[in-house]
Amino acid sequence: MVMIKKIILKNHVEGRMVQQSDFDVQSVEFNYEAVELAENEIVIKLELVSVDPYIRGRLSAAKSYAASYKVGEPMIGICVGRILKSNNPKWAVGDHCCGELPWMEIFKFNGNRGIYKVNDKLVPLETYLNILGVVGLTAYHGMREIGEPKSGETLVVSAAAGGVGSIVGQIGKIKGCRVVGIAGSDEKCEFLKRELGFDAAVNYNSPTYRKDLRLACPKGVDIYFDNVGGKISEPIFLLLNQFARIPVCGAISMYNSAPGDSVGPHCQVHLVRTSTRMQGFIVTDYSKKNGEAIRELSQWIVQGKLKGKTTITHGFDQIIPSFLSLFSGSNTGKLLVKMDNTNQKSNL
Ligand SMILES: NC(=O)c1ccc[n+]([C@@H]2O[C@H](COP(=O)([O-])OP(=O)(O)OC[C@H]3O[C@@H](n4cnc5c(N)ncnc54)[C@H](OP(=O)(O)O)[C@@H]3O)[C@@H](O)[C@H]2O)c1
Missing domain, CATH: 3.40.50.720 (NAD(P)-binding Rossmann-like Domain)
Incomplete structure (x- = not known):
């Protein structure tokens, strides 16, 4: 059995500090090698997750410029992922994509829906979530x-x-x-x-x-x-x-x-x-x-005039603690979470 983790919003958060217990980290079975893909579908593995203050606004049910997250559904944020399987002519296995993606380790996605290609041979992938993001x-x-x-x-x-x-x-x-x-x-x-x-x-x-x-x-x-x-x-x-x-x-x-x-x-x-x-x-x-x-x-x-500083934490389980740490100022530069499962914190 192949198990993957996903982060679900348990409740909306109004007028108080957001906390870990507002989210549920669930394990579900997903064997991507065996999964059937419909036309244009791809399988994406998360590689880098951007944790951002705007996410706090979307945790509230109040009307704002971005739609509220739905209780019981996976959290979504701006991420970089790698294509593991493709039934979409635009995407080859090994390509990297960037866009709003669910906080799930591996998932099926419509490759025509709001993601774009990024290339780690041009700049490090982190840059697409920092200076170029x-x-x-x-x-x-x-x-x-x-x-x-x-x-x-x-x-x-x-x-x-x-x-x-x-x-x-x-x-x-x-x-x-x-x-x-x-x-x-x-x-x-x-x-x-x-x-x-x-x-x-x-x-x-x-x-x-x-x-x-x-x-x-x-x-x-x-x-x-x-x-x-x-x-x-x-x-x-x-x-x-x-x-x-x-x-x-x-x-x-x-x-x-x-x-x-x-x-x-x-x-x-x-x-x-x-x-x-x-x-x-x-x-x-x-x-x-x-x-x-x-x-x-x-x-x-x-030209060397602009430096992209990042603080990077490691592992899927660090997504929520890292997001929460934005409000205590743990980060220097852009705070990102790398899915390399070393389960260690760096720079925090
Ligand atoms: N308008 C837009 O389209 C847009 C887009 C992106 C971001 N933003 C906004 O830009 C701001 C910065 O976002 P970012 O992604 O770059 O985050 P960030 O600055 O990397 O992280 C948040 C920083 O805010 C500071 N902070 C947290 N709570 C504070 C408090 N109570 N009082 C004073 N400082 C506090 C902390 O630094 P210290 O250690 O210095 O306190 C923390 O490191 C946020 O307000 C975000 O919502 C707006």
Whole structure:
């Protein structure tokens, strides 16, 4: 008997921290060698799973920009898989695919449904879930369409050591900005300065956070790329320059809060005072420009201007713990789970 594991959502999660017991890891029999494939069907083996904060939004039954997950069904996320068997002319055994896939070790899939080919001979597979994936596109579009960086300006980015934030800061450097990162530990701040060339980095857990931020932005703030929302944004509003821009990318500090929890910041007066433009966005708002974005991001990789930092955990059983660890800041760079079943944690 060949058993494979899958992760099922047990219940929707509203207004509290998501936890392991909200999911069920089930073993089911699936002998892919014996399975019959209908026309266009393929068998995929998961190789890399991207765990992302947006998944938290889909765990709620509340209406949002992405549909809620269904209770009792396998979780779905952006993954890279390898084709084990094919009855689809587009897919050969050994090809790699990327797209929204179920969190199952091996499964049957319609090869014409929303997946695209990726090639590990061009770049490592991790890159398709990092710089050339959602986080890279989010950083690129948010900076280009809303941040509009100009040489000499000051860019502040929150969750700076994470997937999106680490790319935003590097794009800021490419565009000639002074780049200031905000992160949750001194180690992450050191990493931002030493490995990614940020001009300054500030730990929001330090008792001197407000003062440190002020000192790091002697000429004020022209762009605040906000991944976090909530209290840590408050002091940034006091530093805004005339005609500043605030791409609101995410609000991870609020994703596990109950509705009505006090979150701040009180920003309107500062937006008016400085004629600042604050605009939320979803990466798919700019999908038509993805081709252009991928071309430029790829060039920056080749030119050595953009580094893709990852934290990688190992084994199917690490998917949920890794997802949960996003909310305690365990990761530096993009957090991915590799299905190599060494069952060890790395970098966490
Ligand atoms: N708009 C879009 O289309 C779009 C697309 C992708 C992602 N996003 C958003 O972008 C943000 C970053 O996503 P990502 O995938 O790159 O994740 P990430 O930054 O790699 O991981 C999340 C990071 O957020 C920080 N964090 C967690 N809880 C926090 C809290 N309560 N207060 C302050 N910081 C906290 C942690 O870093 P520290 O150690 O520094 O606290 C953690 O490492 C998220 O808000 C996400 O929802 C938006």
